[in-house]
Amino acid sequence: MSKVVPVIAIDGPSGSGKGTIAHRVAASLGWHLLDSGALYRLLALAAGRHGIALDDAAELAELAARLDVRFDSDANGGDRVWLDGEPVSGELRTEEAGKGASTVAALQPVRDALLGLQRGFRKPPGLVADGRDMGTHVFPDAALKVFLTASAGERARRRHKQLNDKGIDVSLAALSRDIEDRDRRDSERSVAPLRPAEDARILDSSGKSIEAVLNTVLNWVKELQG
Numbered sequence: 017m018s019k020v021v022p023v024i025a026i027d028g029p030s031g032s033g034k035g036t037i038a039h040r041v042a043a044s045l046g047w048h049l050l051d052s053g054a055l056y057r058l059l060a061l062a063a064g065r066h067g068i069a070l071d072d073a074a075e076l077a078e079l080a081a082r083l084d085v086r087f088d089s090d091a092n093g094g095d096r097v098w099l100d101g102e103p104v105s106g107e108l109r110t111e112e113a114g115k116g117a118s119t120v121a122a123l124q125p126v127r128d129a130l131l132g133l134q135r136g137f138r139k140p141p142g143l144v145a146d147g148r149d150m151g152t153h154v155f156p157d158a159a160l161k162v163f164l165t166a167s168a169g170e171r172a173r174r175r176h177k178q179l180n181d182k183g184i185d186v187s188l189a190a191l192s193r194d195i196e197d198r199d200r201r202d203s204e205r206s207v208a209p210l211r212p213a214e215d216a217r218i219l220d221s222s223g224k225s226i227e228a229v230l231n232t233v234l235n236w237v238k239e240l241q242g
């Protein structure tokens with residue numbers, strides 16, 4: 017890898033497992049982690065709190081530019097996210113926040129306003145960045161670009177289990193519909209649509225264990241480190 021701080025970009029649709037894999041890859045390498053989806057979720061949440069409509073691009077971009085966010089971990093190593101000094105991790109993972117995130121994420125001024133914040137996470141020894149456009153727009157020079165995918169049915173089932181484990185009750189049918197809507201919005205939008213970078217390695221995690229997917233990615237990293 018070159019002397020610039022290396023980035024591993026992990027992009028893919030909702031429920032593809034990229035959050036879990038990005039987390040594990042970062043922990044295994046001792047690198048920083050960027051959960052870019054959390055920034056769009058935080059913005060949607062902050063907009064609700066400030067009474068800003070989710071289609072008001074100018075106000076949202078201004079809010080994005082002064083977003084007061086902090087990421088840390090609790091005593092058990094669980095992720096915590098803070099907005100304006102308040103813990104919001106639980107609220108952030110709801111489907112409502114996901115829907116709001118994908119609405120504000122379709123606005124170019126919002127994406128521009130969040131670009132610097134995202135690039136600021138690139139610090140030595142390296143960054144693992146998880147999102148939809150990490151390899152295509154935010155870190156086009158990433159050393160490794162992975163596009164993680166899985167069948168729509170499997171993604172809905174995984175998301176269902178994830179939410180249930182957190183005590184969030186939602187029907188699988190409703191979740192499947194939400195995921196399909198979100199996929200459509202994310203893939204069909206004109207700005208930074210969800211698609212693999214030309215030099216991305218496509219990894220279909222359907223029917224594969226987390227360990228198997230993790231090993232594949234870590235082997236790719238080893239190849240690069242030569």
Ligand code: C5P
Nearest residue numbers: 052053054056117118121147148149202
């Ligand atoms: O990954 P997560 O489900 O938290 O992302 C929430 C939403 O934020 C996505 O559906 C997508 O619309 C948007 N997003 C994005 N670009 C990213 C990360 C997330 O547009 N890099």
